[in-house]
Amino acid sequence: MKVELIHLPNRLLQKLGLSKREDEKQAGQVDPEAIEEANRLVEKMKKECPAAIAGFLDELIQVWIDMRDMGDTPQRAKLSERAFTLAHEIKDLAALSEDELTTYFAESLRDYIGETELNLEAQRVIIQAHVDAMSVVNKQGIEDAESALAEELKQMVKIAINKYS
Amino acid sequence: MFPGAQDPKQPQPYDLSNFTVLVVEDSTYMVTLMSSMLKAFSVGDIMECHNGKEAIEVLTVTQARSKSRFITHVDIVLMDWLMPGGSGEELLRWIRSHDKEEVRFMPVVVVSGFTTEKIVNSARDLGANETLVKPISAKGLASRICNVIEHPRPFVNVDTYFGPDRRRQESPINFEDRRKTKADEIKVVRKK
Numbered sequence: 001m002k003v004e005l006i007h008l009p010n011r012l013l014q015k016l017g018l019s020k021r022e023d024e025k026q027a028g029q030v031d032p033e034a035i036e037e038a039n040r041l042v043e044k045m046k047k048e049c050p051a052a053i054a055g056f057l058d059e060l061i062q063v064w065i066d067m068r069d070m071g072d073t074p075q076r077a078k079l080s081e082r083a084f085t086l087a088h089e090i091k092d093l094a095a096l097s098e099d100e101l102t103t104y105f106a107e108s109l110r111d112y113i114g115e116t117e118l119n120l121e122a123q124r125v126i127i128q129a130h131v132d133a134m135s136v137v138n139k140q141g142i143e144d145a146e147s148a149l150a151e152e153l154k155q156m157v158k159i160a161i162n163k164y165s
Numbered sequence: 166m167f168p169g170a171q172d173p174k175q176p177q178p179y180d181l182s183n184f185t186v187l188v189v190e191d192s193t194y195m196v197t198l199m200s201s202m203l204k205a206f207s208v209g210d211i212m213e214c215h216n217g218k219e220a221i222e223v224l225t226v227t228q229a230r231s232k233s234r235f236i237t238h239v240d241i242v243l244m245d246w247l248m249p250g251g252s253g254e255e256l257l258r259w260i261r262s263h264d265k266e267e268v269r270f271m272p273v274v275v276v277s278g279f280t281t282e283k284i285v286n287s288a289r290d291l292g293a294n295e296t297l298v299k300p301i302s303a304k305g306l307a308s309r310i311c312n313v314i315e316h317p318r319p320f321v322n323v324d325t326y327f328g329p330d331r332r333r334q335e336s337p338i339n340f341e342d343r344r345k346t347k348a349d350e351i352k353v354v355r356k357k
Contacts (some may be wrong), residue, residue, distance in 0.1 A: 003321065003323050003346055003351045004354055005351055006320040006354045007354065007356065011240075027315055028177045028179045029175075030179060030206050031207070034178070035304055038206065038307075039302075081249060085247075088278060092300070095278070
């Protein structure tokens, strides 16, 4: 037999003590009031994001200082993995707090670290440009991703990437 | 309708207090966020792991001894995709290739900060039931939970894939049918 199609009893619905007729679209729903409560929690967490991003950014800067002059060693590979994770973490928090500019730089940095070896001088410039841009955004609290300063920072990172790619 | 009376046309709110959800996520902030949302949804038991390896250890115990009164059986897994020390990809492969049905058929929701089609397709092709892209919203999480409760698609077992049917609905086709599998090559199994 080429294909096996396995139908399972709906244990989750059974666990809820519910059943769903074929002609029904929905058996139930998550309580709309609970969704509202969860939304309030998200709003509360959003306020904590800038401080958390600042902490991760400090760690990223330190990791970058530690690794940038290292040769091709296993320790460097570990630090590189940590830098990737930190960029990813910053991106997630920035996206959660609707900080478009930091999301943009952190995602760009994460993808760049993920796709390249970090031992060339050119790449050092690119990483540094991303770290500098995110530090400025975080310290100055730039919210408008379209502002003149935001555009200038994006341009700085673009120039670094284009020059060395 | 009297104030406070429930509209019979509206679906009733689920009582999720009997449910156990395992959250696998390396970011402390994201774990806190997801767990808080699940608590708000009244999920009874929320377990947390920080990478795929930890989750494998937990699931080995919870699902293997599912009949024990003392060990909670995990009902739904919410997993991040990228985690140092055991990725979501490794965890999903482990779940879908497990020899115990309690593990192999578990509902899995992949929560990823990667928005690329490649990642979403990888998760789907490895057998994820649902995917949710970060930043997650309460509405998005609730909708994925409702989907795994209400629309558990049949599982497909072929040489190259094991997981929920990737077609979410049967649509009539108005062009040449190029499917190679004949109806008599499909064995339908109904588990009890």
